[in-house]
Amino acid sequence: MKQYASCGCCADKKAQPTSVLKKSGFIRDYWRVLLSLLLLLGGIMLNAMDMAFFRENYVALTWYFLAYFPVGLPVIKEAWESIFRKDYFSEFTLMSVATLGAFYIGEYPEGVAVMLFYAVGELFQDKAVDKAKRNIRALLDVRPERAVVVRGDVLIVEEPQRVQVDEVIEVKPGERVPLDGVMLNDVAAFNTAALTGESVPRNIREGGEVLAGMIVTDKVVRIRVTKPFDKSALARILELVQNASGRKAPAELFIRKFARIYTPVVIGLAVLIVSLPFLYSLVNTQFVFTFDNWLYRALVFLVISCPCALVVSIPLGYFGGIGAASRLGVLFKGGNYLDAITQINTVVFDKTGTLTRGTFEVQLCKPAPKFSEQELIRWVASVERNSTHPIAKAIERYAKDQKIEPVAVAGVTEIAGHGLVAEADGVRVLAGNTRLLSRFDIDFPEELLAVRDTIVVCALGDEYAGYLSLSDRLKEDAFTAVEDLRALNIRNIQILSGDKQRIVTNFAEKLGVTQAYGDLLPDGKVKHIEELRRNPENRIAFVGDGINDAPVLALSHVGIAMGGLGSDAAIETADVVIQTDQPSKVAIAIKVGKQTRRIIWQNISLAFGVTLLVLILGAGGMATLWEAVFADVGVTLIAILNAVRIQKMIK
Numbered sequence: 001m002k003q004y005a006s007c008g009c010c011a012d013k014k015a016q017p018t019s020v021l022k023k024s025g026f027i028r029d030y031w032r033v034l035l036s037l038l039l040l041l042g043g044i045m046l047n048a049m050d051m052a053f054f055r056e057n058y059v060a061l062t063w064y065f066l067a068y069f070p071v072g073l074p075v076i077k078e079a080w081e082s083i084f085r086k087d088y089f090s091e092f093t094l095m096s097v098a099t100l101g102a103f104y105i106g107e108y109p110e111g112v113a114v115m116l117f118y119a120v121g122e123l124f125q126d127k128a129v130d131k132a133k134r135n136i137r138a139l140l141d142v143r144p145e146r147a148v149v150v151r152g153d154v155l156i157v158e159e160p161q162r163v164q165v166d167e168v169i170e171v172k173p174g175e176r177v178p179l180d181g182v183m184l185n186d187v188a189a190f191n192t193a194a195l196t197g198e199s200v201p202r203n204i205r206e207g208g209e210v211l212a213g214m215i216v217t218d219k220v221v222r223i224r225v226t227k228p229f230d231k232s233a234l235a236r237i238l239e240l241v242q243n244a245s246g247r248k249a250p251a252e253l254f255i256r257k258f259a260r261i262y263t264p265v266v267i268g269l270a271v272l273i274v275s276l277p278f279l280y281s282l283v284n285t286q287f288v289f290t291f292d293n294w295l296y297r298a299l300v301f302l303v304i305s306c307p308c309a310l311v312v313s314i315p316l317g318y319f320g321g322i323g324a325a326s327r328l329g330v331l332f333k334g335g336n337y338l339d340a341i342t343q344i345n346t347v348v349f350d351k352t353g354t355l356t357r358g359t360f361e362v363q364l365c366k367p368a369p370k371f372s373e374q375e376l377i378r379w380v381a382s383v384e385r386n387s388t389h390p391i392a393k394a395i396e397r398y399a400k401d402q403k404i405e406p407v408a409v410a411g412v413t414e415i416a417g418h419g420l421v422a423e424a425d426g427v428r429v430l431a432g433n434t435r436l437l438s439r440f441d442i443d444f445p446e447e448l449l450a451v452r453d454t455i456v457v458c459a460l461g462d463e464y465a466g467y468l469s470l471s472d473r474l475k476e477d478a479f480t481a482v483e484d485l486r487a488l489n490i491r492n493i494q495i496l497s498g499d500k501q502r503i504v505t506n507f508a509e510k511l512g513v514t515q516a517y518g519d520l521l522p523d524g525k526v527k528h529i530e531e532l533r534r535n536p537e538n539r540i541a542f543v544g545d546g547i548n549d550a551p552v553l554a555l556s557h558v559g560i561a562m563g564g565l566g567s568d569a570a571i572e573t574a575d576v577v578i579q580t581d582q583p584s585k586v587a588i589a590i591k592v593g594k595q596t597r598r599i600i601w602q603n604i605s606l607a608f609g610v611t612l613l614v615l616i617l618g619a620g621g622m623a624t625l626w627e628a629v630f631a632d633v634g635v636t637l638i639a640i641l642n643a644v645r646i647q648k649m650i651k
Helices: 026-048 059-084 091-104 108-141 233-242 250-283 291-305 308-327 335-341 373-384 390-401 434-439 446-450 478-487 501-511 522-533 547-555 568-573 585-619 625-649
Strands: 147-151 154-158 168-171 181-183 187-191 202-205 221-225 330-332 346-350 356-367 410-415 419-424 427-432 454-460 463-474 492-496 515-517 540-544 558-562 576-578
Touching: 026 059, 026 108, 059 091, 059 108, 091 108, 091 250, 091 291, 250 291, 308 330, 308 335, 308 585, 308 625, 330 335, 330 585, 335 558, 335 585, 346 522, 356 373, 356 390, 373 390, 373 419, 373 427, 373 454, 373 463, 390 454, 390 463, 427 434, 434 454, 463 501, 478 492, 478 501, 478 585, 492 501, 501 515, 522 540, 522 547, 540 547, 547 558, 547 568, 576 585, 585 625
Parallel strands: 346 492, 346 540, 492 515, 540 558, 558 576
Antiparallel strands: 147 154, 147 168, 168 221, 181 221, 187 202, 330 576, 356 463, 410 419, 419 427, 427 454, 454 463
């Protein structure tokens, strides 16, 4: 950890992810402060005891200089480097001039105390920032960081970054693919909702491209790696985290600009505090000018004028907000987005994978009058178990849950875009969509054409037997997401989707959302957001998860991506990433932004108020250097603690 530099102006076993940040020892972090404090207290005690040797020439000076050296040298070094960079009025220059000036006028304890308290403030800041960083890193560390590599006849668990291009990895059902590659098996089903935004997974055959983030659904597969780990979503998100501090909020940018003007002004005023009384003494001979007295006032003025509380607490406040949000599963890519999200009054959700699970489940079984539910399920499951399609797997899973045993079927034939045809005991069995029944001239109820969900119809011989209704299901907290947003006084909530309008409307009605738009291609979503942006009063947040959502995420004022299963493109384009895939975290993200902003402005008000008061008292000779130190460092510490409080307040 670099001291005083954080303020710019002033084998079968699972591989364990390594921690990005190493915990440092207490002594290593604090030895400078502890040594300086012990020497300072020792000097004050020796002086209070009126030790004779301590009154001898240069003994006290040497003692306090040794106390000053551990904490003062790093600051003087930073001041010198800033001057070398032509940054003459940095915080480090200000502290160096004030403390060395105190030594010049014989106020040794004050000089040491000023630098010691400054060092303590810097340590508080460093520890607070490190804590926020660890929160973010810990959150990211739970992302998949293992790959099972096939080397010879042995399966070896490796960290993805150790896997080379052209090596073969094995992925089990339910696991997410850790690296991009090509399929080596004949065929397997993958949940691609994270990449495509579609609720229906797809089969990938031998030689097909498999992307990191896809989830294997039906069998163990082997994949030949085509891209290294550093091209993965995880690596890019880590990079985004590291660069998050570079995206400054407006308040941070203002303080930086302010400090560049403020610091030279206060140094100029300090010079005037000394020079004006001197010039007045030349005009008025009765006025006695004592250089050391007026220099002392100028030093007090310099110490208190240092805008430490502002330049430290404001960036720390934003970073504390980022850290607190990360602990809750929400990753802000910069302090500017914490500010931007507080202005949101319109939230637009993607449907599949964002508000819904992105997986099919049987919702309804409706047999024809001559058949029972058990019979219908048995016939459909018996045919569909010969398919690897996700809908077929959902029906097979449903039959198993109902403890319904399938019957043997033969001659199974798949008609593309229609369904399956099979035989059982000499009887033809059809299982598919309504087009399949029409193809074989089998009558079915017209009401089936108005069903909003995906259906699988069944016929035995030439007779309609009934249908099963399947649907993507809403996430458990989808209702909470809408309710919490309304509680934040966000009334304009919309849903956009590429699914059929009747399906989107059905989901919207369940959630109580009145504005829902289906049958939208990616460019249709873009046009919709552009239309919303034509009204300058609309501040839009779009929430999505698929690669097809990347354009609208970029177009929105704040783009929010589902990061748990979300596509690489969506995560990269978004301003905020919800790592837990919970839509209810959108409201939490807004709350974090508002709480952070509130604390930032508390710190600004406190810093300006106390600084102005002590500046006036210091210039008038009513405040000592000790009071200036306690006021400056005290306000800074209060501001830091207030900023750190964000992480405890937001739960």
